[in-house]
Amino acid sequence: MDTTKDPTKKLKxxxxxxxxxxxxxxxxxxxxxxxxxxxxxxxxxxxxxxxxNPILPGIxxxxxxxxxxxxxxxxxxxxxxxxxxxxxxxxxxxxxxxxREKSALSAIIxxxxxxYGISTTEFNDNVxxxxxxxxxxxxxxxxxxxxxxxxxxxxxxxxxLNALNKYSCIFLFASAFAYALFTPEGRKIxxxxxMYAGVMLSIAIFLPHFIWLWNYDFCTLEYLSDRSKEIENIxxxxxxxSPLRFIAGLxxxxxxxxxxxxxxxxxxxxQKSRIALSDLKLIFFLGILPPLLFSxxxxxxxxxxxxxWGTPMCYFLGIILFAFFPYELSKKRSMMIAVxxxxxxxxxxxxxxxxxxxxxxxxxxxxxxxxxxxxxxxxRESVGDDKPxxxxxxxxxxxxxxxxYSHYKPKFTLLLHKKKNPFFDIxxxxxxxxxxxxxxxxxxxxxxxxxxxxxxxxxxxxxxxxFGKKRKFKVPYSIIxxxx
Numbered sequence: 137m138d139t140t141k142d143p144t145k146k147l148k149x150x151x152x153x154x155x156x157x158x159x160x161x162x163x164x165x166x167x168x169x170x171x172x173x174x175x176x177x178x179x180x181x182x183x184x185x186x187x188x189n190p191i192l193p194g195i196x197x198x199x200x201x202x203x204x205x206x207x208x209x210x211x212x213x214x215x216x217x218x219x220x221x222x223x224x225x226x227x228x229x230x231x232x233x234x235x236r237e238k239s240a241l242s243a244i245i246x247x248x249x250x251x252y253g254i255s256t257t258e259f260n261d262n263v264x265x266x267x268x269x270x271x272x273x274x275x276x277x278x279x280x281x282x283x284x285x286x287x288x289x290x291x292x293x294x295x296x297l298n299a300l301n302k303y304s305c306i307f308l309f310a311s312a313f314a315y316a317l318f319t320p321e322g323r324k325i326x327x328x329x330x331m332y333a334g335v336m337l338s339i340a341i342f343l344p345h346f347i348w349l350w351n352y353d354f355c356t357l358e359y360l361s362d363r364s365k366e367i368e369n370i371x372x373x374x375x376x377x378s379p380l381r382f383i384a385g386l387x388x389x390x391x392x393x394x395x396x397x398x399x400x401x402x403x404x405x406x407q408k409s410r411i412a413l414s415d416l417k418l419i420f421f422l423g424i425l426p427p428l429l430f431s432x433x434x435x436x437x438x439x440x441x442x443x444x445w446g447t448p449m450c451y452f453l454g455i456i457l458f459a460f461f462p463y464e465l466s467k468k469r470s471m472m473i474a475v476x477x478x479x480x481x482x483x484x485x486x487x488x489x490x491x492x493x494x495x496x497x498x499x500x501x502x503x504x505x506x507x508x509x510x511x512x513x514x515x516r517e518s519v520g521d522d523k524p525x526x527x528x529x530x531x532x533x534x535x536x537x538x539x540x541y542s543h544y545k546p547k548f549t550l551l552l553h554k555k556k557n558p559f560f561d562i563x564x565x566x567x568x569x570x571x572x573x574x575x576x577x578x579x580x581x582x583x584x585x586x587x588x589x590x591x592x593x594x595x596x597x598x599x600x601x602x603f604g605k606k607r608k609f610k611v612p613y614s615i616i617x618x619x620x
Contacts, residue, residue, distance in 0.1 A: 242454025296341025423452025
């Protein structure tokens, strides 16, 4: 490939391969990943939020699942659209600072970041963030540079969509706000009328979810509290342990990319950065500051920071490397960086294929339609054909599959927990009945608070890999019939 003719050709091919292979190969699985099932299930409850997030991941997953005929392909395609879109926006950001070749390579090298690996086939809020974070940053950057109504409105729209996806975007917004406060270039935006229009648009997009939060006592914070409980038994060190562990997680996930970049630069002549100081400030505030602010948040609160929460925070990595650690980029070195991205892509693709071919794991090869069909038939036999199944309770895995694959499309109630599901009317649940799928001691305790005389029976389901190796599982369930 002659990069002098089209330096983006390697990037275009990699994106095409990504979408084609990573949307099709996972279809060999018998069941969707847990997070994808949960997103589809929550997308069907008809509210502006659910137990842990705003609703955008849910309604997006539900839309793609249904528009593709309730096939798994729609969800895997959605994941790769998010990944590819994020990479394209990263390339567009890089073009504001770098030439075409370095911009393409800064996007290709993201393939060496583990956050862009197999986990991206499991659609969830983190995968959607891979698109939305660089989308916001791109429109913020070009709004500052061009100050047009279109760019400010797109900046506001992308901010609103980020807020409807995952609350951790507040650290990206805080970084952009810090740029607007502490740099001379940033302070100019306060004079731009269309900036305020963009802010109003972002508020308008987020407002329905905020009203929903207000009405339900900000119930999603319960999930955040559960997932980020204080670190115990290490005393004052907890204020340093979690942030350092989080930064270490980001570093480990970025190691293949860092290794590829610096190995390809061995014996190369390092150059002084030619990027303007004003642009270096933008790169710092949008690319480096967000994870630092997130770590500071964990340090101040002494809470656990999960490595997965850093998923969208590495999209600036290639740009940072070329901006702050530039070296003479010969045609050979350019090819070596590109080959590194392709090699990691090939390795991960092969690993994904072999895992799917040989595993007999329930999480990979459960026959979801058969599972839901058996419980649908049991419900009809128990309560009659004239009483549709309106509610199913359990964990995201068992109840979620019923919500997605059942003929009745029942609403999914997570553990029947009042704090996790305050938007469900328990009286309506008792009136219409509910299917309970066993999930363990916590769920049973909640059941006993709401219902009495619960008796479990079991159904048997089977999984098998593509070579015919089978495993059987017994799934406990209980039917609480309608009260009327």
